[in-house]
Amino acid sequence: MKKIELEWVFYFIKESLPYLSVTAQYVFFSLIFGTVIGSVIAKAKMSKSKIANFLASFYITIVRCTPSIVLLFLVYFGVPALLRDTSFGAWLNTLPTIIFVIVTYSIFIGASISEVIRGAFQVVSKGQREAGLAVGMNEFQTFASIILPQMVKAAIPNIGNTIIFLFKEGALAYTIGLHDVLGRAYFMSGRTMNVHALSMYVALTLIYWPISLLLEKLFKTISEKMQYVHVETVKETELAKEVKAA
Amino acid sequence: MLKVENVHKSFGKNQVLKGVSFDVEKGDVVAILGSSGSGKTTLLRCLEFFEKADDGRIELGELKTDLKGAHKSVANQFRQHTGFVFQNYNLFNNKTALDNVKLGLIKGHGVDKKKADELARKALDKVGLSDRLDYYPSELSGGQQQRIGIARAVAFEPDVIFMDEPTSALDPELVGEVLETIKKLAENGITMVIVTHEISFARDVATKVIYMDEGVIVEQGTSLEIFSRPKQERTRQFLSRFLADYDYVI
Numbered sequence: 001m002k003k004i005e006l007e008w009v010f011y012f013i014k015e016s017l018p019y020l021s022v023t024a025q026y027v028f029f030s031l032i033f034g035t036v037i038g039s040v041i042a043k044a045k046m047s048k049s050k051i052a053n054f055l056a057s058f059y060i061t062i063v064r065c066t067p068s069i070v071l072l073f074l075v076y077f078g079v080p081a082l083l084r085d086t087s088f089g090a091w092l093n094t095l096p097t098i099i100f101v102i103v104t105y106s107i108f109i110g111a112s113i114s115e116v117i118r119g120a121f122q123v124v125s126k127g128q129r130e131a132g133l134a135v136g137m138n139e140f141q142t143f144a145s146i147i148l149p150q151m152v153k154a155a156i157p158n159i160g161n162t163i164i165f166l167f168k169e170g171a172l173a174y175t176i177g178l179h180d181v182l183g184r185a186y187f188m189s190g191r192t193m194n195v196h197a198l199s200m201y202v203a204l205t206l207i208y209w210p211i212s213l214l215l216e217k218l219f220k221t222i223s224e225k226m227q228y229v230h231v232e233t234v235k236e237t238e239l240a241k242e243v244k245a246a
Numbered sequence: 247m248l249k250v251e252n253v254h255k256s257f258g259k260n261q262v263l264k265g266v267s268f269d270v271e272k273g274d275v276v277a278i279l280g281s282s283g284s285g286k287t288t289l290l291r292c293l294e295f296f297e298k299a300d301d302g303r304i305e306l307g308e309l310k311t312d313l314k315g316a317h318k319s320v321a322n323q324f325r326q327h328t329g330f331v332f333q334n335y336n337l338f339n340n341k342t343a344l345d346n347v348k349l350g351l352i353k354g355h356g357v358d359k360k361k362a363d364e365l366a367r368k369a370l371d372k373v374g375l376s377d378r379l380d381y382y383p384s385e386l387s388g389g390q391q392q393r394i395g396i397a398r399a400v401a402f403e404p405d406v407i408f409m410d411e412p413t414s415a416l417d418p419e420l421v422g423e424v425l426e427t428i429k430k431l432a433e434n435g436i437t438m439v440i441v442t443h444e445i446s447f448a449r450d451v452a453t454k455v456i457y458m459d460e461g462v463i464v465e466q467g468t469s470l471e472i473f474s475r476p477k478q479e480r481t482r483q484f485l486s487r488f489l490a491d492y493d494y495v496i
Contacts, residue, residue: 130294130332131337133296133321133325134294135349135399136325138322146341149340228339228384229382
């Protein structure tokens with residue numbers, strides 16, 4: 001019978017926690033490259049070219065209809081198998097596993113990030129771009145100082161969700177043998193014939209829960225901090241409340 | 247000083263401007279009148295290069311260009327010399343009132359920060375908003391926002407300011423403060439081209455009036471000519487709808 005043994009829970013936490021850095025690596029790099037892919041797709045989707053439009057929609061549809069584990073296997077096993085006889089294929093086989101994880105999740109979240117970017121872009125009215133041009137700034141200056149900051153603000157809650165998604169979903173990388181938090185825990189559990197598996201799951205919960213909650217809280221705070229409000233007026237209203245209360 | 251020639255513009259099959267020409271001298275306040283859909287706003291947007299005109303020329307001081315196919319850098323050169331006030335204010339939502347005015351000075355015109363700060367404060371003082379420098383657009387009334395919009399357009403001392411229905415989006419009780427601000431600019435000799443539905447304001451403030459209908463200028467002349475002795479029947483009809491109270495004396 002399986003039971004939760006506290007010392008084994010601690011053992012698994014102690015063993016897996018250092019591998020949080022691996023998890024952080026693929027979250028970070030997938031987010032960066034996913035944003036790059038997402039920007040390109042969003043740009044294509046908003047362009048007037050019908051071909052670009054079609055390709056972008058095609059990409060989004062395909063990726064959305066593929067479970068992330070399938071994509072992971074296709075990238076990790078499929079691509080090297082397809083290119084087996086080429087030098088590129090041989091080179092692929094020498095790469096560390098985490099590269100495949102990053103590629104997979106960049107492709108995967110690129111689709112959703114493109115929609116986030118498109119939505120954020122539409123938040124900023126066309127008129128503000130024209131106003132930027134009207135005061136003598138060029139397109140780039142207008143984008144950098146007016147449009148981008150407002151887009152970032154609008155996108156932050158969604159970016160936060162994407163990071164939490166990557167943090168949890170990335171755990172699937174254990175299936176191709178990556179030692180991240182979950183992979184390491186599974187590995188150690190295997191060494192003890194999975195006798196203490198339940199303790200391992202409790203340990204994982206104790207790692208994933210607080211971090212996810214913390215991330216969620218963090219992004220909520222950031223987006224609240226980014227309201228464009230005159231600081232003094234906030235103080236004034238608070239003061240007014242206090243005066244009323246007294 | 248500003249010379250506009252033969253502007254044509256179509257949206258698809260819909261011909262909005264069918265050859266519009268007019269001149270503006272320094273110190274002129276030109277009111278462009280006309281019912282909705284007459285092409286007034288499109289004309290102004292073509293002159294600021296927000297719409298690509300299909301044909302036409304524009305001259306502003308030393309600058310001249312064909313409107314069709316004008317390069318971005320040419321558009322930017324012209325915009326350096328023109329201010330634009332939008333119907334929906336279009337303030338930068340991520341900037342305070344002061345920064346809204348400063349930004350164009352610093353980035354668009356290369357004014358150094360200290361000087362820009364000084365000019366921006368002066369411009370905001372002119373529109374009576376010295377006490378709202380640190381407020382964001384979302385915290386201000388429509389009238390205040392539009393006055394910032396005007397300060398932003400005036401601050402870099404452009405040769406001419408285009409105003410696209412500056413009071414149409416405002417609640418009626420806020421129209422007055424904005425018109426008052428514009429009137430003050432006119433008294434200071436600032437050259438303006440104003441698309442407006444405020445006919446009586448145009449009569450009081452404009453030195454020159456252009457009446458447009460269906461993409462052409464039906465009649466243009468001094469304020470006195472247009473309002474007291476309109477030559478065209480169409481102009482007379484249009485004005486009589488707005489100035490009905492002047493037809494009878496009780």
